[in-house]
Amino acid sequence: MSEPLADLRVAVLGVGLMGSYHAQALATRVKGVTVTVINDFFEPKAQEVAAAIPGARVVTDPIEAINAEDVDAVVIATPGKAHEDQVRACLQRGIPVLCEKPLTTDIASAYQLVQDELATGRTLIQVGFMRRFDAEYVQLRELIASGGLGNPLIVHCTHRNPDVPPHFDSEMMIRDSVVHEVDAVRFLLDEEITAVSVLKPTPTSSAPAGFHDPMIVILETESGRIATDEIFVRTGVAYEVRTEVVGEKGTATIGLDQNLIRTGTDGRWGGQISPGFVQRFDGAYHTELQRWADAARRGTVDGPGAWDGYAAVAVCEAGAEAVRTGQRVEVAMAKRS
Ligand SMILES: NC(=O)c1ccc[n+]([C@@H]2O[C@H](COP(=O)([O-])OP(=O)(O)OC[C@H]3O[C@@H](n4cnc5c(N)ncnc54)[C@H](O)[C@@H]3O)[C@@H](O)[C@H]2O)c1
Numbered sequence: 001m002s003e004p005l006a007d008l009r010v011a012v013l014g015v016g017l018m019g020s021y022h023a024q025a026l027a028t029r030v031k032g033v034t035v036t037v038i039n040d041f042f043e044p045k046a047q048e049v050a051a052a053i054p055g056a057r058v059v060t061d062p063i064e065a066i067n068a069e070d071v072d073a074v075v076i077a078t079p080g081k082a083h084e085d086q087v088r089a090c091l092q093r094g095i096p097v098l099c100e101k102p103l104t105t106d107i108a109s110a111y112q113l114v115q116d117e118l119a120t121g122r123t124l125i126q127v128g129f130m131r132r133f134d135a136e137y138v139q140l141r142e143l144i145a146s147g148g149l150g151n152p153l154i155v156h157c158t159h160r161n162p163d164v165p166p167h168f169d170s171e172m173m174i175r176d177s178v179v180h181e182v183d184a185v186r187f188l189l190d191e192e193i194t195a196v197s198v199l200k201p202t203p204t205s206s207a208p209a210g211f212h213d214p215m216i217v218i219l220e221t222e223s224g225r226i227a228t229d230e231i232f233v234r235t236g237v238a239y240e241v242r243t244e245v246v247g248e249k250g251t252a253t254i255g256l257d258q259n260l261i262r263t264g265t266d267g268r269w270g271g272q273i274s275p276g277f278v279q280r281f282d283g284a285y286h287t288e289l290q291r292w293a294d295a296a297r298r299g300t301v302d303g304p305g306a307w308d309g310y311a312a313v314a315v316c317e318a319g320a321e322a323v324r325t326g327q328r329v330e331v332a333m334a335k336r337s
Pocket residue numbers: 013014015016017018019039040041042045062077078079080082100101102128129130176277
């Protein structure tokens with residue numbers, strides 16, 4: 001492996017909600033990074049984001065951006081359907097990539113990326129499962145691993161968004177939202193998920209016709225544990241992500257306070273819950289980006305990789321089928337090579 005780079009030159013692809021946040025964070029808060037290239041299909045957006053980052057320029061074609069001379073590593077925050085080609089281009093160039101979840105939107109392409117990375121003989125793909133960098137999730141995993149809860153039997157997850165764009169249908173709720181709990185459960189329990197069932201209660205009146213919001217997703221693991229996930233993305237309330245683990249010797253819950261600021265006025269007390277994922281997981285995104293950048297300067301990555309991305313896609317594929325059919329669906333996953 002070559003000498004670490006002095007300053008990692010990064011291209012950010014897709015600068016909508018998440019990508020513009022990552023680009024700003026990389027440019028202003030992450031050490032050892034220069035954002036050199038910004039790309040977005042919607043060029044005015046790319047221009048606006050680049051204008052706020054000294055030294056950044058716009059490259060209009062995503063593959064050209066990946067192959068630009070002044071780019072050592074890439075952050076991909078385009079929609080899931082665009083990820084496959086862009087991640088593959090990073091592998092072909094042999095540079096580290098942090099790709100937002102989901103790795104891809106179908107199991108075959110996700111598996112192909114696992115194989116493509118293996119063929120490079122290097123570890124270049126990191127997937128944006130930022131909860132693995134959240135202090136509470138890390139503590140919960142350590143508690144479980146240390147035996148503090150005894151054998152963990154059940155995981156209860158709650159994932160509520162105040163709102164989502166109008167096109168966010170039941171399948172996207174699985175592939176874009178539940179994918180976080182799929183990874184969190186794999187991270188906490190250290191085993192694969194083998195089957196998925198989905199219950200569809202009466203939808204909220206703000207859900208478009210035919211959309212199942214909320215849903216209860218039930219994940220079964222290879223050792224027989226169960227995780228439940230309430231996914232509800234149009235609550236109109238706030239961003240609420242909680243996880244409770246029930247073990248043989250005790251229980252542990254994270255996310256209760258949701259970065260709550262408690263206020264007292266007029267003889268009443270109250271507070272504000274994190275309005276969105278950026279506020280709730282700001283620290284996690286920052287740690288994720290810093291560790292990724294530090295590793296990328298050495299030509300590798302440091303976080304959930306291609307296999308984690310593939311496993312999550314495989315579980316979500318089963319989840320999407322469970323939504324469509326109402327059946328319990330077994331996860332079709334290859335053996336890890
Ligand atoms: N980890 C998290 O918590 C988190 C949070 C939000 C979004 N995300 C992920 O980030 C990605 C982007 O989500 P978002 O909410 O920012 O979406 P968004 O729609 O706000 O932004 C996507 C941007 O990508 C651009 N784009 C679309 N196709 C492109 C292509 N082929 N090449 C270049 N640019 C393209 C669009 O013009 C848009 O500006 C998704 O994969 C999403 O799942 C992750």
